[in-house]
Amino acid sequence: MHEMSLAEHVREIIEDAADAQGFRRVRRIVLEIGELAAVETEALQFCLDVVLEGSVAAGAQLEFGAVPGEGWCAACARTVPMHERYDPCPRCGAYGLDVRGGTRMRVSALEVE
Numbered sequence: 001m002h003e004m005s006l007a008e009h010v011r012e013i014i015e016d017a018a019d020a021q022g023f024r025r026v027r028r029i030v031l032e033i034g035e036l037a038a039v040e041t042e043a044l045q046f047c048l049d050v051v052l053e054g055s056v057a058a059g060a061q062l063e064f065g066a067v068p069g070e071g072w073c074a075a076c077a078r079t080v081p082m083h084e085r086y087d088p089c090p091r092c093g094a095y096g097l098d099v100r101g102g103t104r105m106r107v108s109a110l111e112v113e
């Protein structure tokens with residue numbers, strides 16, 4: 001389950017930020033999740049609850065935002081929207097799109113005190 005390693009990565013980011021900025025508590029965490037990142041938000045939420053327990057972000061409110069998937073179609077020579085990793089091009093139907101966006105998860109905002 002890669003959600004656990006993602007959750008641990010989130011905790012590291014938060015702890016680094018807490019060290020750098022000197023906040024003691026995180027009230028809200030906003031995460032951006034790519035449409036093609038294959039992240040189950042329910043599983044991630046569960047893992048974050050476990051991983052953040054006892055940290056500055058224990059009990060923080062979690063908010064998930066979606067980042068649309070994008071791929072490059074060589075036939076159309078343009079970027080097209082992708083909803084699944086092996087989807088064909090929605091314009092010309094070609095397979096083998098080069099995935100360009102929406103594959104990552106990142107912490108986009110922290111509300112701290």
Ligand SMILES: [Zn+2]
Pocket residue numbers: 073074075076077089090091092093094
């Ligand atoms: Zn195309």
